[in-house]
Amino acid sequence: MSTELKPNKLQLYNSLSRAKELFVPINSPNVGMYVCGPTVYGDAHLGHARPAIAFDLVFRYLKHLGYKVRYVRNITDVGHLENDADQGEDKIAKKARVEQLEPMEIAQFFSDRYLDNMDALNVLRPSIQPRASGHIPEQTEMVQSILDNGFAYESGGSVYFDVVKYNQKHHYGKLSGRNIEDTLENTRQLEGQHEKRDSVDFAIWKKAAPEHIMRWKSPWSDGFPGWHMECSAMSAKYLGTQFDIHGGGMDLRFPHHESEIAQSVAANGHDPVKYWMHNNMVTINGQKMGKSLGNFITLDEFFTGSHALLHQAYSPMTIRFFMLQAHYRSTLDFSNEALIAAQKGFEKLMKAMETLSKIKVSNQNDFDIKAWITASYEAIDDDFNSPILIAQLFEAVRMINLLHDGKAQIDAENLSLLVTSLHAFVFEILGLNSEASQSSQNDITAGLMQLLIELRQNAKTNKDWPTADLIRNRLTEIGIGIKDTKEGAVWEVL
RNA sequence: GGUCUCUUGGCCGAGUGGCUAGGCACCGGUCUGCAAAACCGUCCACUCCGGUUCGAAUCCGGAAGAGACCUCCA
Numbered sequence: 191m192s193t194e195l196k197p198n199k200l201q202l203y204n205s206l207s208r209a210k211e212l213f214v215p216i217n218s219p220n221v222g223m224y225v226c227g228p229t230v231y232g233d234a235h236l237g238h239a240r241p242a243i244a245f246d247l248v249f250r251y252l253k254h255l256g257y258k259v260r261y262v263r264n265i266t267d268v269g270h271l272e273n274d275a276d277q278g279e280d281k282i283a284k285k286a287r288v289e290q291l292e293p294m295e296i297a298q299f300f301s302d303r304y305l306d307n308m309d310a311l312n313v314l315r316p317s318i319q320p321r322a323s324g325h326i327p328e329q330t331e332m333v334q335s336i337l338d339n340g341f342a343y344e345s346g347g348s349v350y351f352d353v354v355k356y357n358q359k360h361h362y363g364k365l366s367g368r369n370i371e372d373t374l375e376n377t378r379q380l381e382g383q384h385e386k387r388d389s390v391d392f393a394i395w396k397k398a399a400p401e402h403i404m405r406w407k408s409p410w411s412d413g414f415p416g417w418h419m420e421c422s423a424m425s426a427k428y429l430g431t432q433f434d435i436h437g438g439g440m441d442l443r444f445p446h447h448e449s450e451i452a453q454s455v456a457a458n459g460h461d462p463v464k465y466w467m468h469n470n471m472v473t474i475n476g477q478k479m480g481k482s483l484g485n486f487i488t489l490d491e492f493f494t495g496s497h498a499l500l501h502q503a504y505s506p507m508t509i510r511f512f513m514l515q516a517h518y519r520s521t522l523d524f525s526n527e528a529l530i531a532a533q534k535g536f537e538k539l540m541k542a543m544e545t546l547s548k549i550k551v552s553n554q555n556d557f558d559i560k561a562w563i564t565a566s567y568e569a570i571d572d573d574f575n576s577p578i579l580i581a582q583l584f585e586a587v588r589m590i591n592l593l594h595d596g597k598a599q600i601d602a603e604n605l606s607l608l609v610t611s612l613h614a615f616v617f618e619i620l621g622l623n624s625e626a627s628q629s630s631q632n633d634i635t636a637g638l639m640q641l642l643i644e645l646r647q648n649a650k651t652n653k654d655w656p657t658a659d660l661i662r663n664r665l666t667e668i669g670i671g672i673k674d675t676k677e678g679a680v681w682e683v684l
Numbered sequence: 685g686g687u688c689u690c691u692u693g694g695c696c697g698a699g700u701g702g703c704u705a706g707g708c709a710c711c712g713g714u715c716u717g718c719a720a721a722a723c724c725g726u727c728c729a730c731u732c733c734g735g736u737u738c739g740a741a742u743c744c745g746g747a748a749g750a751g752a753c754c755u756c757c758a
Contacts, residue, residue: 228758241758281756366753368687417756439758444687446757469758470689476750480757515707516697521690521751528696531708538707541722577698581706591723595714655717662719673721680721 195219195256199571202435203519205443205466206365210573215434216464221257222433223249224425224463226442227319229266230300231281234307235486236509236524237439237472237479243510243621244469244518245437246313247574250619262428263316264421265304267297268323268404268414280414283404293404294323307489310506312621318428322420326406329415329423332457333395333408341456345385347397347411351452353390362390362452365466366444392449394419418449425462426454436463440470441478469518474499476523487524501526504533507625511536514576514620535584540624542587543616545594546609552599557589559604563611570619579615586612643672643679 200213215221225245228238245263252259267282286293305315322329333349336342341356342349353362357370370390397411398404405412415423425433431454438447447466454462471478479486487497495503504512512532516522562585569578586608592598600608616622642661649657662672671682 226758229756235758237758239758244758363687366687368754440689440752441757444753445755471752471758473751478752478757482755482757511707512696520697523696525696527708531696533708535707538722575698577706581698584706588724595723597724650717653717659718666720671720674716674719675722 198255199567200251200255201571201573202465202467203573204464205468206463208367211465213465215257216432219256219258221252221259221435222429223252223259223261223435223437224421224429224433225261225263225316225436226421226438226446227263227265228301228304229281230297230304231285232300232481233488233490234304235479235481235488236492237486238304239307239311239489239509240472240513240518240522241437241439241469242308242313243311243513244574245467246621247514247518247576247619248435248437248467249314249316250621251570251574254614254619260318260429261316262318262320262425264424265297265301265319265321266420267294267301267321268420280402280404283402286403297321297323303490310489310493311510312506312623314621320424320428322415322424323404325420325424325427326415328427329419330395330406330408332419332423332426332453333410333415335457336394336453339456341452342394343387344410345387347413348385348393349395349410349416350386350391351394351416351449351456352387353392353452354388356452356456360452360455363444363448365448365451368444392416392418392445394453418446418453421446422450422453422457422462425450426458431458431462432460433463435465435467437467437469440468441480443468470521472524473521474524479524499526502530504529505625507622508533508536511539511580511622514622515580517573517575517577519573536622539583539587539616539622542590543612543624546590546612549590549593549600549605551602551605553601554599555601555604556592556598557600557604557608559600559607559611562586562589563607566611566615570615576620579620583612583615639670639681643681646672647679 195218198213201210202213203209204211223245225241228234245261249259249261268280280293282293282296285291286296289296301321308315333342336351337344337349340352342351344350353370356362362370394416395408395410395413396416397413402414404414406414425436436447436450451461451463454460473479474485474487477483477485487499489506489509491497491500492504492509493506495501508529512529513522515532515535562582566579566582569575569582572578589598589600589608593600642665646658646661649655649661665672665681669683673680673682
């Protein structure tokens with residue numbers, strides 16, 4: 191990869207304009223990207239893998255293009271309430287109370303597990319992973335700015351964002367496409383909202399109830415920051431008050447991201463984000479997979495196959511490939527059939543990558559690799575259309591197999607182009623890897639297997655089929671598969 | 685109820701006004717002592733009803749079904 195910036199043809203879909211736009215960084219070649227990370231009070235499920243992988247692709251591709259990307263993904267370890275703002279309990283605090291642990295123990299435990307899962311999926315670690323609890327001063331400062339600018343009011347030790355007043359000067363709802371009037375009419379009246387002037391107002395600082403264990407000092411009360419403050423405060427701290435890309439799940443568009451915009455405008459006087467990107471949901475039986483719905487399968491369960499709905503274990507790369515086979519803005523329905531199809535397709539791709547290294551150069555040439563590369567870049571440039579890019583990869587797989595079978599020829603220049611670009615697309619941009627290393631293949635095992643394969647080969651040479659089949663069948667029984675190939679027999683742990 | 689989105693072949697999943705998506709499965713073939721694997725090839729489509737157009741799965745209108753958000757959620 192060169193350090194020079196490649197010609198800019200990247201189009202991305204901006205949720206704010208509801209249209210694809212040419213990507214032009216605010217301060218090229220620097221790019222600032224913020225993505226909403228997990229609330230760490232439970233294991234990550236398949237749904238959490240979606241934005242992680244989707245924005246990993248964005249991160250990887252922008253770097254591939256030569257941009258200097260600062261990617262910030264937060265860890266939410268405070269502030270998300272179970273129910274309504276006025277009476278809910280902090281999710282992490284609740285979990286801590288139930289399990290009699292320190293809240294930070296809970297947060298640390300699950301954020302470690304989250305990162306382990308992401309590593310397994312070959313998701314690159316963001317440049318910065320700030321925690322909400324580590325940025326309380328930044329958040330209280332921002333609350334103060336909003337108060338100073340007249341877009342919030344204090345009530346009973348809490349501070350509320352004055353949505354109605356804000357909406358008189360700005361448009362609260364421009365991201366999610368709604369009018370405040372509609373929201374006013376349709377918001378259910380909940381109990382305990384007497385502190386708010388209007389039901390659409392939201393807390394930006396919340397006074398802690400006496401039994402609430404997660405609390406910090408502030409000018410208004412001992413309490414904790416509101417739901418949306420952390421992203422506004424931390425993105426501004428690390429990326430500036432105006433940055434390029436903000437990502438997250440579609441379910442965060444309202445109220446979370448809408449409120450982030452309002453807070454930033456109220457505090458800093460201008461919009462915080464140039465391009466808003468939202469990934470769609472993973473569904474199960476056509477319904478969103480979600481914690482509150484209780485229909486989720488954790489990533490660990492996928493990796494081990496330990497869930498009633500799973501027919502087998504699915505490797506991290508199968509999960510990653512499965513995700514990349516769908517466009518990030520489409521819903522993706524989970525099923526064993528789809529996952530198994532993804533697994534087989536992925537294996538086929540990886541085998542072709544191995545075969546690629548055995549291709550021999552010819553004087554003749556049957557393939558226009560430059561055209562293939564152009565088409566592949568067009569796919570990824572079109573709002574990160576990974577399914578089309580993968581279709582392109584399978585075109586390359588076909589070429590590789592034809593070459594390997596001697597049914598087509600390729601010259602040195604084209605082969606070099608193919609190898610270089612294929613490696614870039616598969617490993618660098620899509621972030622796939624071969625998972626080939628089998629821990630069981632130590633020297634002793636390899637030696638024993640070599641011996642058995644030789645014995646069987648001798649039997650085959652003598653046309654002693656019963657002995658040859660006995661060796662193969664007994665190995666199959668203990669979980670080792672034997673395949674006869676042109677280059678001799680190979681084995682694998684089934 | 686309000687706002688918005690979607691409806692593609694056996695399954696998953698792209699897409700454009702006319703030109704092959706791709707993967708998996710199936711079927712046929714090559715290979716093979718047999719088997720498996722691998723490879724090659726073929727088949728199957730655009731929810732329904734109108735309209736615009738020389739031509740629509742693709743644009744417009746309507747119907748039906750599904751989903752998301754409106755409450756913490758990736």
